[in-house]
Amino acid sequence: MKAFLFVALLATSFSTSAQEEHDHVRRVLRDFDEITKPKLDCVSPAPLKPLDEESKKIADKKWFGGAKDCSKKENRTPPYEVLQVNDGYYIMRQNKCINFEAPFIYLYVGDTGALLIDTGATESADQMPLRAWVDEVLKSRPNGDKLKLTVAHSHSHGDHMAGDEQFADRPNTTVVGYSPAEVAKAFNIKDWPNGEGTIDLGNRKMSILPIPGHEASSIAVYDHKSGDMVTGDTLYPGNIFLSDSNYPTFKKSITRMWDFSQKHPVRNYLGAHVEMSAEPGVDYEYGSTYQPNEHKLPLRQEHLDEVKNYVDANPRPARKVFADLIIAL
Numbered sequence: 581m582k583a584f585l586f587v588a589l590l591a592t593s594f595s596t597s598a599q600e601e602h603d604h605v606r607r608v609l610r611d612f613d614e615i616t617k618p619k620l621d622c623v624s625p626a627p628l629k630p631l632d633e634e635s636k637k638i639a640d641k642k643w644f645g646g647a648k649d650c651s652k653k654e655n656r657t658p659p660y661e662v663l664q665v666n667d668g669y670y671i672m673r674q675n676k677c678i679n680f681e682a683p684f685i686y687l688y689v690g691d692t693g694a695l696l697i698d699t700g701a702t703e704s705a706d707q708m709p710l711r712a713w714v715d716e717v718l719k720s721r722p723n724g725d726k727l728k729l730t731v732a733h734s735h736s737h738g739d740h741m742a743g744d745e746q747f748a749d750r751p752n753t754t755v756v757g758y759s760p761a762e763v764a765k766a767f768n769i770k771d772w773p774n775g776e777g778t779i780d781l782g783n784r785k786m787s788i789l790p791i792p793g794h795e796a797s798s799i800a801v802y803d804h805k806s807g808d809m810v811t812g813d814t815l816y817p818g819n820i821f822l823s824d825s826n827y828p829t830f831k832k833s834i835t836r837m838w839d840f841s842q843k844h845p846v847r848n849y850l851g852a853h854v855e856m857s858a859e860p861g862v863d864y865e866y867g868s869t870y871q872p873n874e875h876k877l878p879l880r881q882e883h884l885d886e887v888k889n890y891v892d893a894n895p896r897p898a899r900k901v902f903a904d905l906i907i908a909l
C-alpha cells in the first residue's frame with residue numbers, strides 16, 4: 581500500500597523540482613506513518629516551514645560526491661570543498677576519494693576567537709591541508725593573527741580528529757582533548773552530561789551540549805547567531821547506529837537536544853556525514869566513495885521530532901527506516 585501511494589505520488593508530482601518532490605514524498609510518507617502507527621503522546625510533527633536564504637544555500641549545495649575511480653589523481657582533487665554560509669560561518673567537506681567518510685567540518689569565527697569543529701579523517705597535511713585553510717580564513721579577518729582558535733570535536737572517533745596534529749604547534753590555539761572530562765573542562769560544563777557549556781567568540785556565542793551515546797564525549801554545538809546546530813554522528817542523513825548498551829544514554833541525549841530546541845529555535849541540524857541518497861529511505865552502501873545523488877546535508881526540526889518520538893516509543897533499539905535517516909543496529 582505504501583508502495584502504491586509512493587508511485588501515485590511520484591506520478592502526480594513530476595512537474596515540481598526534485599527537492600520539492602522529495603519534501604512532498606517525505607511529508608506524505610510521514611503522514612501515512614502517523615495514520616498507521618500507534619498514536620504517540622509526545623509531539624506532533626511541526627509543519628514544514630519555508631527555508632530562509634542561508635538555509636536554502638546550505639540545502640541547495642551539491643557537494644562533491646566522489647567518483648567511480650578514486651585511483652585517478654584528478655578525482656582526488658580538490659581535497660576539500662568549502663561553503664561560506666555567512667560572515668564567520670564556513671562548512672567544509674573532505675573529498676570522498678581521499679577518505680570515504682567524507683566528513684563535514686565546521687568553522688565559526690567571531691571578533692576575538694574561532695571555533696573549529698572536527699579535523700576530519702585524514703592526518704596528512706599534503707593530502708588534506710586543513711590547517712592551511714584555517715590559517716588562510718583567519719588571516720583574511722580583521723585582527724586575524726590575534727584570534728584565539730579552539731579546535732574541538734563533535735566526538736572523538738578517528739574520522740573527526742585525524743587532523744589534530746596539524747594544529748599541535750599552532751600559536752594561540754587550544755586543541756580540546758578526547759575524554760568527556762576534558763571536553764567538560766574546555767567548555768566549562770559543570771555537570772556532564774546534564775549541564776551546558778558556552779564559548780564566546782566575540783559577538784558570536786556558541787552553546788555546547790553534551791550528547792553522549794554515539795560516543796562518550798559527543799557534543800552538539802549551537803550557534804546563537806545563525807540558529808544552526810552541529811550534531812556530529814548523532815543526528816544526520818545516514819545510519820544512526822544504536823546498541824542495547826548505548827541506547828539509554830542516546831535516548832537521554834536526544835531528549836536533551838529536544839528540550840534545548842524548545843527553548844532555542846534550531847534552524848538546521850548539521851551532521852558530519854551524508855549517507856542517504858536523495859531517494860527517500862535509500863542509503864548508499866557503507867564505504868561508498870561514489871554518491872552521485874546524495875541527500876542534502878541539513879536536517880530540520882521535524883527530523884529531531886521523529887527521532888524523539890522513536891526513542892519515546894521504543895524501550896529497546898529496533899531498526900527503523902525513515903525517509904531521511906535510518907536507525908540502524
Ligand SMILES: [Zn+2]
Binds near residue numbers: 794795
Ligand atoms: Zn562517529
Ligand SMILES: [Zn+2]
Binds near residue numbers: 739
Ligand atoms: Zn563519523
